[in-house]
Amino acid sequence: MATSSESQKQSFIPEDMTVGFIGAGRMAQAMARGLISTGVIKPRNITASDTDPRMLNYIKELGVHITEDNTQVVERSKLIVIAVKPNVVRLVLKDISRVMSADKVLVSIAAGIPISTIEQELPPKTRVIRVMPNTPALVQAAASVLAPGTGVLPGDSELVQELLQCIGICEAGSEKLLDAVTGLSGSGPAYAFAAIEALSDGGVKMGLPRDLAIKLAAQTLLGAAKMVLETKKHPGQLKDEVCSPGGTTITAMHVLEKGGFRGALIDAVEAATLKARELGSMN
Structure with missing residues (x-):
């Protein structure tokens, strides 16, 4: 039986993949909606936290689990997306550091925050990937670029890239490019x-x-x-x-x-x- 290269392509997304968003603002909502609408992640497998009850109510409409406890997001998720303002990233990382474990991947979409800063606040060899997406993720037309940290394992970047390709295009690149990516496609x-x-x-x-x-x-x-x-x-x-x-x-x-x-x-x-x-x- 003939098989196409498309059907032979390996998927890096487990069927029971769980995703968490720390920060439930517009970008998190856009990403969550895109992942759900494409059928890649089930709503019950997504957890989101925020300090703003309005943001939690908005994202709750997608059928996801919500909480005000960032550590609960980490505990319930294999992939955690840091989607907060840059000025509170360090506080969030300090908050979740004690519950981060080697089986989890942390993705930061905070503009301007280098991987080294993130890694300093987390346990050694934490699997960190920095991503710059944009809001057209809401209509599955995002333009994203990712850069892996020093602790990533084989398949981590491919997993994140595959997830992001469900909501648009995603390219892999060097971290030194991400500020320019922010200026071009992010804004x-x-x-x-x-x-x-x-x-x-x-x-x-x-x-x-x-x-x-x-x-x-x-x-x-x-x-x-x-x-x-x-x-x-x-x-x-x-x-x-x-x-x-x-x-x-x-x-x-x-x-x-x-x-x-x-x-x-x-x-x-x-x-x-x-x-x-x-x-x-x-x-």
Whole structure:
């Protein structure tokens, strides 16, 4: 019987995989929803903690177990996601250090917090992986990059990557890249939302109904992104293919260039990257 390479591909996710989220904010909710909606993790196998009752109520709607006790999250889970603000990461790590064991993997999505800082607060050889995802995990369209710590075992990175690929794309890379990843794809959805809003404002100014303008702007960015990913062409080439000589698009591109459009985006990525580094040095 013929078998495809896809069917032969090894899965690193156990059937009884348990996942815990310390911090139940937007990112944790997005990741949990994505894992549940793809059927990879059952709601009963997810535990979440938070100090904010509102966040716990939101994530509870997914059918997951909730608690205010971070140590309970660790005790109930094989993979623990640290999804709190960078300024409280150390406090959380101190809280859970005594219940961390060698059979668990800890994933941090806290911006700017280096693996070395995390490892210092936990028992020796703790299996730590740092990840920078983004909020489109909510619609299974996340862009994530992971970097393994010194204590990971064979298969740990593959497990985390496979889980994250259920909610988008996930690439493995060096930790030194993660601050730049934060500046680009971590903060990037906000840049895209601002672009959609501005494009729709332009449409409204020119007479389009607001709902139609937003739908057209959003679909245009979605379609352009799919063209880049699926054709493998350089975005500059695709842009040139739309710009007919003397046409409307090249005229519009001239206005964007005069307004510093590309430079502003580059500056935004740089500023967010530097802020991520600053957060890391402060914590």
